[in-house]
Amino acid sequence: DAGVIQSPRHEVTEMGQEVTLRCKPISGHNSLFWYRQTMMRGLELLIYFNNNVPIDDSGMPEDRFSAKMPNASFSTLKIQPSEPRDSAVYFCASSLDPPGEKLFFGSGTQLSVL
Amino acid sequence: AQSVTQLDSQVPVFEEAPVELRCNYSSSVSVYLFWYVQYPNQGLQLLLKYLSGSTLVKGINGFEAEFNKSQTSFHLRKPSVHISDTAEYFCAVSEPNTGNQFYFGTGTSLTVIP
Numbered sequence: 607d608a609g610v611i612q613s614p615r616h617e618v619t620e621m622g623q624e625v626t627l628r629c630k631p632i633s634g635h636n637s638l639f640w641y642r643q644t645m646m647r648g649l650e651l652l653i654y655f656n657n658n659v660p661i662d663d664s665g666m667p668e669d670r671f672s673a674k675m676p677n678a679s680f681s682t683l684k685i686q687p688s689e690p691r692d693s694a695v696y697f698c699a700s701s702l703d704p705p706g707e708k709l710f711f712g713s714g715t716q717l718s719v720l
Numbered sequence: 721a722q723s724v725t726q727l728d729s730q731v732p733v734f735e736e737a738p739v740e741l742r743c744n745y746s747s748s749v750s751v752y753l754f755w756y757v758q759y760p761n762q763g764l765q766l767l768l769k770y771l772s773g774s775t776l777v778k779g780i781n782g783f784e785a786e787f788n789k790s791q792t793s794f795h796l797r798k799p800s801v802h803i804s805d806t807a808e809y810f811c812a813v814s815e816p817n818t819g820n821q822f823y824f825g826t827g828t829s830l831t832v833i834p
Binding site: 610639641647648649651654661662697699708709711712713714 | 754756762763764765766769810812821822823824825826827
């Protein structure tokens with residue numbers, strides 16, 4: 607079992623650039639979550655997909671952030687344009703129905719915006 | 721709205737001493753409860769979970785937690801900690817009947833002192 611796979615592991619970019627984070631959930635899982643972790647705010651839910659459909663995106667900070675899930679095996683989180691305050695660790699997690707029993711996390715993407 | 725409160729942001733404890741990490745939640749419906757552990761530079765891993773049944777739940781690495789519905793708490797305990805238990809611990813809640821969302825606390829940093 608490969609687990610949840612995120613890429614890249616580390617991303618360093620300059621302010622204003624576009625950043626794309628990628629996630630491959632565990633095969634067969636039908637729910638996918640994007641979280642952001644910072645020292646100040648802890649672990650924040652950004653967006654949640656179920657069966658490839660965004661269910662709750664109320665945690666997305668602003669219009670600069672967008673997320674897609676074109677199929678059951680792939681999701682992206684895009685920041686355009688990036689800002690230094692976006693620097694954080696971004697985690698992807700997936701789960702299988704029945705709802706709410708367990709989340710499987712990827713190793714995260716460490717994003718630094720200079 | 722669901723919320724999870726971890727009352728202690730940092731807990732230092734000496735090796736082989738007992739530890740309790742506190743977690744309270746707010747919900748008017750039935751919930752599932754979880755503790756996740758995050759070791760440095762890694763993603764979150766499930767430590768234990770309460771879905772139903774016995775209110776005392778045993779997890780990996782000698783940890784256990786007790787669900788107290790009247791106090792809406794799910795405190796994590798270990799009778800004797802090891803250096804290797806140094807990590808960030810997150811309490812989480814999901815509402816199985818209202819969707820597949822997970823709500824995380826802000827985390828407790830456990831530092832075991834030799």
